[in-house]
Amino acid sequence: SQTIHQWPATLVQPVGSPLSLECTVEGTSNPNLYWYRQAAGRGLQLLFYSVGIGQISSEVPQNLSASRPQDRQFILSSKKLLLSDSGFYLCACDRGSNQPQHFGDGTRLSIL
Amino acid sequence: GQQLNQSPQSMFIQEGEDVSMNCTSSSIFNTWLWYKQDPGEGPVLLIALYKAGELTSNGRLTAQFGITRKDSFLNISASIPSDVGIYFCAGRGSWPSGSRLTFGEGTQLTVNP
Numbered sequence: 001s002q003t004i005h006q007w008p009a010t011l012v013q014p015v016g017s018p019l020s021l022e023c024t025v026e027g028t029s030n031p032n033l034y035w036y037r038q039a040a041g042r043g044l045q046l047l048f049y050s051v052g053i054g055q056i057s058s059e060v061p062q063n064l065s066a067s068r069p070q071d072r073q074f075i076l077s078s079k080k081l082l083l084s085d086s087g088f089y090l091c092a093c094d095r096g097s098n099q100p101q102h103f104g105d106g107t108r109l110s111i112l
Numbered sequence: 113g114q115q116l117n118q119s120p121q122s123m124f125i126q127e128g129e130d131v132s133m134n135c136t137s138s139s140i141f142n143t144w145l146w147y148k149q150d151p152g153e154g155p156v157l158l159i160a161l162y163k164a165g166e167l168t169s170n171g172r173l174t175a176q177f178g179i180t181r182k183d184s185f186l187n188i189s190a191s192i193p194s195d196v197g198i199y200f201c202a203g204r205g206s207w208p209s210g211s212r213l214t215f216g217e218g219t220q221l222t223v224n225p
Contacts, residue, residue: 004154032211042198044155044215059212090154097204097211098162100145103154 002028004104006091012110019064019078021107023091026072031093033074034101035066038088050074086111118201118216125191126224133199133219134185141203144177144184145213149198158199159186191223 003026013019025031032051036044046059048066056066063082067075074091088108094101118135125131135144143162147155159170161177161184168175174187184203188195201216 006154034212042220043217044200046212049212092154094211098143099211100157100160101202101211101213102157103147105154106152108152 002026002031002093002102004091004093004102006089006104006107008107009105010108010110012112013081014112015083016080019076019081019085019109021076021089021109023074023076023104024072025074025093028072028093028095030071031095033068034092035074035076036090036092038090038106044090048076081111083111085109116201116203116214116216118219120219121217122220122222124222124224127191127193129191131188131191131195131221132185133201134183135201135203135216136183137203137214138182139205140181141205141214142181143204144175145202145204146173146175146184146186147200147202149200149218151197155200188221191221193223193225196221196223 005024034049035047038044048058050056050068053068064078088106090106091104092101115138116135145160146158148158149155159168159175164177164181165179166177172189177184198218198220200218202213204213
C-alpha cells in the first residue's frame, strides 16, 4: 500500500516570507494527489488536486499555488505568506474514483 | 456544490457505551468513507463503502451506505479510551467531481474512563 511523506512536520514563518511544502508518495504510480487545509482540527478544505505530472486544478482562489514536477511529488508553495495561511496542511492520494483516499501526517504551519 | 451534514458535532460518553454518528448529503454519492483523526496527525481510513445498502464492519466499528445514497452512519460498540478523536465522513460523487471527496465537519468523540 502507498505511504505518503510530508515535510516539514511543523513550520513557523513570518508574514511575507515564501513557502514550500513537499509531499512524496511511495508504493504506487500515477496517483491522484491532493492538498487540503484544515483549520482548528475541524473540516478539510480541498485546495488543489492533480491527476498527473504538470496537471493542477485549483479549488479555491487563494495565496497559494501547487506544482507536480514528478509523478509522486506534489509541492505547495507561496511567494508571500499571509496570516490567514496558518493551518494544518494535509497531502492525500488515491488511485482513482473507486479507490479510498489516504493521507500523510500533515504540516502544521504557523504564521507570525 | 455538494454539502455534507455530519452529526453530532461532539459526543461525551462513558467507556463501554456504544456510539453512533451519521452524515447526510444534499446529493447522491457513489462512495462513502469514514476516517478517524488523532491530534496532530492525518486522518486514517476506517471503513470504505462502495455500494448502496452496504454494511461493513471493522472490529468494533460498523458503517452503512444508505439506500438513498445520500447518507451513511458509523457505529462504534463498547467504546474504549483510545477511541477518542475526531471522526470524519467523506463522500465521493460522480462527474464532474471525479475522485474529489466532500468532507463532513467531523464528530469530536470524548470517552471518559
